Amino acid sequence: MKKKSFLKIGGAMLLLALVLNIQYAWGGDGVKDHPLHLEVLAQSNDSISTGGDAGKGAGTDTGVLWTEISEDCFVIVTGAADTVTAFGLQFKVEADGYGILSVSNASTRCKPGGDKQCSSSPCGEFWIEYAKADGAAASIKEEQKRTEIGDMVSIPITDMETDYGKLSDFAEDIKMIPLEFKDECILGEIRKVVMSDSYIFIMERNNPKGVYVFDHMGKYLYKIGNRGQEPEEFVDLSDFSLNEEERVVYLYDLMRTKVLAFSYEGDFIKDIPMNYYADNFEYQNGLFYLYRENVVHGDPLYSLVIKDDKGKTVNKYYPVIEKLSKTNYCVFRKLDNEILFAEDLRDSIFTIRGDELTPKYFIDYKDKSMSKVDRESILKRTRLPLTVLLECKKMAGIKDIFEINDKVFIKNKHIVIPQFTVYDKKTQKVKTFSHILNDFLFIGLSHPIGQYKDYLISVGPQERLQAAINIGFKVWQEEGLLTAKRAKELTAMIEERFPDRNNIGETNPMIFLLKVKK
Template sequence: MKYLFSFLCLCCVLSVSAQKPVVINLAKAISESPKEIMLNELASDIRYVPLETTDDCLMNNEFYIMQYTGEDIITSGIFHFDKNGKFLNKIGSKGQGPEEYLQGLFAFGDWKNKLLYVQNWTTLTCYGFDGTFVRSVPTPQLNMGAAGLFDKNHILYSNDIYYADKANPIQLYMVDSQNGKTVSKWRGHLEENKKYGMILTSRDFMYNYDNSLFYKPALENVIFKILSPKKRQLVYKFDCSGKDIDVSADEVDPKKRFQFLSVYWAKETAQYLFVNYGMKNISRLGIYDKEKKTFTNVTIKDNLAGGYDIHPAWTSDDNHLLMVYYAGGLLQDKEKRYSTGLLPERKKELDELLKNIKEDDNPVVILVTLKPKKDNKQ
């Protein structure tokens, strides 16, 4: 029995390691026109949530942080709102003190325990959602790379200039979430005979789905799933044949930016992988259908509230899509609303919002509630 158990465990390990990644052909897809689909094919509900505007929570027109946990909205600032847009409190403060953050451009959350980790250059400052300082976690190679919570005990972060040390190009660090002690490391991919330049139009990013952490490196067209503190698996590969990232490009010169195919953001759900990607002056939203194994560029029409086109971005829980509109943008684009709404109460709410909102108000968060997978048949 002992040997049988060991054999079965080995089979499980081999099956995971042998699993082939999904290949999505972006080189072909980017030239294809988007297909128009209705929001009710994907979602059961939509809410346009105006974030409360007070002297204590005035937001700049910058969305470096925008997250929806299912209960809380965390924004740049760093401001904490409830799911109805009511301002609750500010989280942390900007400065150089031991309990402050320098920039606050990027953050990620331990939503179960209501903790927010704000990135500094070489540390992560952890706060409770109520704004109290919890701890500072050393992350000496973080620079401006990505970071995410693997589990309550471990944080994964990336060194986005790993290629500067070609003798030891460590790109990923798994660290203890309490003290920053390194648990494991992964080397980054280096292209031979290439001099690496400054790449600004492709960035490392991470996302959580189904209690797992996923990582997309800036200089590779792939997505890894982190299986354990010491193991990762290639799960998605983007075929960008002939339009791949040129690591030797120096995008400090604005004329050299956006010259290659790049994935800017991804969001995974039970049935779909949503992908924001683009090249030069082309920007696309694509959906990979896991059941049909197809990838399609789409424009999503809000036929639920009779609202605006849905182009999701930012971070949300598994059950929602999230996007944000400037208040002024909503007012200017009134004529671009979809003509009908299948949910009269939501259409009425949006009508009232547009009557009362002011151009310099805080942004409006759009929360799309996805259908369960079994109801998502097209």
């Protein structure tokens, strides 16, 4: 009967490297590239030793081996088995050799060693369990594909079936909320919308002056926060989040690296020093999640940092290896008991629960996947992004993510028009398209920018209402998707509910709530 032990690769061992082009790449700092060259290392038994008890490596049948490529924080692993499963692929070992059997996140596992202390590495190692066979390293070939890696699900992005995907395929209803227009709340482009049971909180994309608060009918109430140098003011508002249990709004002041806490009614409560220049920010269950891809100042110098309500660092991920001239954002999508997280233009989605970061979804762009060189040229701005996208005609990666009921929604960067993917977890069906066809109201609909309970949140200008009356309804009637009777009913509804729709420059955007099917 085979024994199990936990082994660590020695620093001076002799390594024989096999390089596999593996479609599903998984690194200690998340999936940075696709596809990624994963190095599978073989060695003689006398080069292996157990953590804390050297010498027991020889003759050991199974175990966990690990090391890192420090430059990119990718994990190098060793092992051998008759059948090897890795990153959603199953491999067959043609001769006695080395390969990966299974992968699990090591962020909460105890490292090998006599002290058995638990901790996570700067890169967050992944631990590999394998069954060892005798002999030297041999070739490994792909046997069959799988769609799941433990709890990690692969979502394939197939060829774009159509320019339009019907809203009714994944939603059962739509609501429109016109935001009141006043001198105190003239909104530009909206970056973020968060809804509570009573309020709608909105932050603009460029030069935000605070967080604007509306009720669920769209009536403007007040603004939270002001720009200035006073303790309750911010210098540079980068993001905001809600603490719904305590009815608190948290604003992040990037320049002064602190959180400003306000009541839902706009009363200042306190500030919390963070000493971190966060471009993206989220709060959940007593913890603050901070992100800045290119950290050059502050503490610690990691891209993803988790701090408590006193500003103390609880955990950290993605050490900053290379200083970038440009800043790229991330996605924090807060759900009931977790936060979905993805770095800009990558192909993996993680879940954060407490201070643990765990892989959840891998977006498999297949032959539409952008090369590492092209993606880096976009991220580093060494070439104009549009030029790269037009030349390679590939998917650059994730721009936004949502999850409601049993459906996952992914906004993908692709040439000029982003692609929107709907993945049904029950049926495992995937649909990808450029535009959402609003076959409830036949009014132009943008990709969502937020979610609330069972609703996706989309934003659009009121000018689209008159455009639908003048042009849109006629086009959809010609396509056979809209009847003349229904077009007349929709026209009457718009004229009654939105009398100010044609006052260019004197209307705020509308909120569209798309109720997702269960």
